Amino acid sequence: METLKIKTENPKTKKAKLKISGAEAIIHCLLAEGVDLLYGYPGGAIMPVYDELYKFQDRLTHILSRHEQGATHAAQGYARVTGKVGVAMATSGPGATNLVTGLADAQIDSTPLVCITGQVPRHLLGSDAFQETDIIGISTPVTKWNAQITKASEIPEVMAKAFYIARSGRPGPVLVDITKNAQFDEFEFSYEKCTAVRSYEPYPKPEENAIASAAELINAAKRPFIIWGQGVILGQAEEELKALVEKAGIPAAWTIMGASALDSDHPLNVGMVGMHGNYGPNLLTNECDLLIAIGMRFDDRVTGNLDTYAKQAKVIHFEIDPAEINKNVHADVAVLGDSKNSLQQLLPLIKNNNHDGWLSEFKEKYRIEFDTLISKDLNPTKEGLTMGEVIKEINQASKNEAVIVSDVGQHQMIACRYAKFKHTKSNITSGGLGTMGFALPAAIGAKMGAMDREVVAIIGDGGYQMTIQELGIIFQHQVPVKIVVLNNDHLGMVRQWQELFFERRYASTVMVNPDFVKIAEGYHIESNRVSERKDLKAAVEEMIASDKPYFLEVRVEKEDNVFPMIPSGASVSDIRLK
Template sequence: METVKAKKKVTEEKKPVRISGAEAIIHCLLAEGVDLIYGYPGGAIMPVYDELYKFQDRLTHILTRHEQGATHAAQGYARVSGKVGVAMATSGPGATNLVTGLADAQIDSTPIVCITGQVPRHLLGSDAFQETDIVGISTPVTKWNYQITKASEIPEIMAKAFYIAKSGRPGPVLVDITKNAQFDELDFHYEKCTGVRSYQPAPEPDMKAIKAAADLINNAKKPYIVFGQGVILGEAEEQLKTLVEKAGIPAAWTILGLSALDTDHPMNVGMVGMHGNYGPNVLTNECDLLIAIGMRFDDRVTGSLDTYAKQAKIIHFEIDPAEINKNVKVDVAVLGNAKKTLELLLPLINENEHKEWRAEFDKKYKEEFDAVIEKDIHPTKPGLTMGEVVEQINKASNHEAVIVTDVGQHQMIACRYAKFKQSKSNITSGGLGTMGFALPAAIGAKMGAPKREVVAIIGDGGYQMTIQELGVIFQHDVAVKIVVLNNDHLGMVRQWQELFFDSRYASTVMTNPDFVKIAEGYHIKAQRVEKREDLEGAITEMMASKKPYFLEVKVEKEDNVFPMIPSGASVSDIRLK
């Protein structure tokens, strides 16, 4: 008798319920485990916001001060939590303001779902008030998008949106919903998506390729690993660590791969790329085997492709087939999730140490330390440097903070010198290089990892692009620590002007406001540091605070970031000064 009752109860729970499209959207979000949304309301999305009002106890909405801030906050949340970030906006300018964040998420493989309102179906194509073709606009910068014009489409499309955003190589998805579809009713029933025809998010590993890769690794004299964000997205950190330790292979990271392997691990030899470490760049052209794991051979990593690792065999571990042989021709391609493929590889790998080869990295590091690092973190000149600020943050945070950076000189310095013990600790705009990213992304990161310290390190230029998001920090008491490294310039552009344009500083000098007063206007504790003797105490006080905190540090105006590979040059042409 109890079995019959139980079956009846299950049947009743699965019976479709007639609700509005707007309410259906909320139920879809709840079914996907969403509990936090970033957004900005407006006319075309108002029915959804009206339903959202009724579910405040289950679904928190964060009112950002600009729709771009909503996407970056969703990115920060996704990157640090491993979940899908969600942003919502109205039609027209609300929707178009999401595009920069979508593009950033696309190139950096960040899973977010953006929901936009749209004019009613009968007005589509009529140039109605605040109508824009956001599906057409966002097609090049999304993994998938779709316009819903009927309420009945909502459950299936929303389920697909979350599945596509988070599966395989993650990315942004946009769902545009006409206003009539929000008002109309449907028989609601939701099933999570588990697959889409013709979409294969994670290719099955080929053991033949894995065995070929193992043979190359076991026979190499100078093997070298470059790992990227694919290790973090694939949750393959332990497998990477086991590989480098078992095979004795030096490993360097791309800017988005930072924190996948402890920065103090003896096999971690630093950062590759335009402002990466000297040894990892130069020795790229001396290794006999280059093992790329979860990275895409971006031009900022490779420099001139004509001279990149031409002497080496190349193995590419990658989940996205489109990245294979796109920029660099490889000898062995291992397709699939990095965790899965590395687990299959490890039993085939011989133990090794490669002591002489690893010593080459130590020698190059000594050269870089003497020429660059020492003066960056232990400067003798009067003015403060960005490097010593990052070094003090390392000490005060015990290498356990999430560091969120914007774009420019401060970004390169922070990524060069920040120390991490835990994965998902470096949040930055890599491929798109979006100024204004850091402040809203730090808000999302803190909400995604509320128990961790989150420090936003930002330049004075990028900070002012999304400075209005201080309102979110104030309204929701988000305990983000904000450090603005102020050199009164657009620093990276100024550096290029100095080095390549005879110091013609065209439109790079900044006349800045009083940042401390602005922070205080948002009721955020703030102070300014201009002298070295005040730096350690200020950072210690900031890190000890349980509240939001703003710290402006006045740094050298014409301090450059080295090493540097000139644009289009070989990695071997990296400059130390």
């Protein structure tokens, strides 16, 4: 493994050294990085660290997940709502491998995590010892960086680097694997935070020529269109985005990871792009003359067929990760840098403008979508409950103030389409990896990170059962998170594809579900079930008004589909309303 040279905050000063065990050193490293909450599951290879953690309970709260994957998702939810680094810990072997899904999810969704795993003693490495796995080799493709510690003296430097890499630039997950001998051995401990790593440039400086070229294109454009992603939130550039949109009068749409960076009701917020995004912004992507992408990576679920995506438009790409520039869509102007810094430099060069005629086209397309689809989703006349009307009631009961944590599937797309947000960091979902089972533990982590905010998990009956055991955290710690399971007795999104593209052959998508209310009651969580429209509003209001954990099952229509929809591999212009 490459050894990288570290620059420290105080290279000329040395703190008083204290001889302690590697296990205790791990705890001191966490405290030095401002960690006060972590999730995990103990086991033999990490037991020395847990023994030390026991002694620091007054300063460092450990939450016992019921599965290591749940620990990673809870840490993700905490990180996404706070902007801090989430921390998860597990033992070697199966404990470590159970972290991999969460690592992969955090990697593609740019979530800062530090995961700590125990490992067999150094002399047993490579011997197929009990519960030994090569977690470094396994996790390399799904981490921003990883490292194995085999000597106690390596702990401070590696841990400092881990937190710096996880949180800096485009954030991501880091894994640190620590052999058991390194946890027991003693050494003279001192700790200095990492502030730079050789050859790693997390904050590239935007080039003045690129900024000037971007401004020139924006000022000259007749039909400009902004699509922003999570990079705006990660870069804390929400105010700069709003200022650009308003000064230049440009319609702006969002990817699901970018939702909540701009108020849902802002007049220039024209909706969501992507496979199940809004009709107007998807269709008009192929009619704009300038496409301004800010902190988004042109994911295939956003672009559809790349051969037909925005070919008529000039493209400006504001992006912090050079690997994303020209990866999927060619940029006529690439502005490499942190979104906040880049937009701050751009704004003085932008002329006051409006594009009311162009904006009216988005409004007209929205009217078509509303008359054809949205009104039926939110104000249905059919007998069965729709997912959309449930989200509408949650919006009203929470006054658009809630953090919405969604799982993966039809309910996710409905939640992202119809949830209303007033504040940033309010939409938490598994975007790039699409991890079923994400929402329940992520909502727990989000609530623990933002106890002053209402946190509502929107989950399907399939994904809910993948991490249902994490109800144990809610019961043990009385985490007042609200859980809404939209139950259609199917793996809804897969069933939709089977209906549309596989001649209704519903292979392994029908769910025979347990009594979810009784399960919640088994964890002593207040619960309710709704199957009729007349009971929905009161049930949602009761849930939101509660100051305790609450579970609500809503029985929705079994064969209701999510539209609009861009068929896989089709052009954004081929978006279907039914």
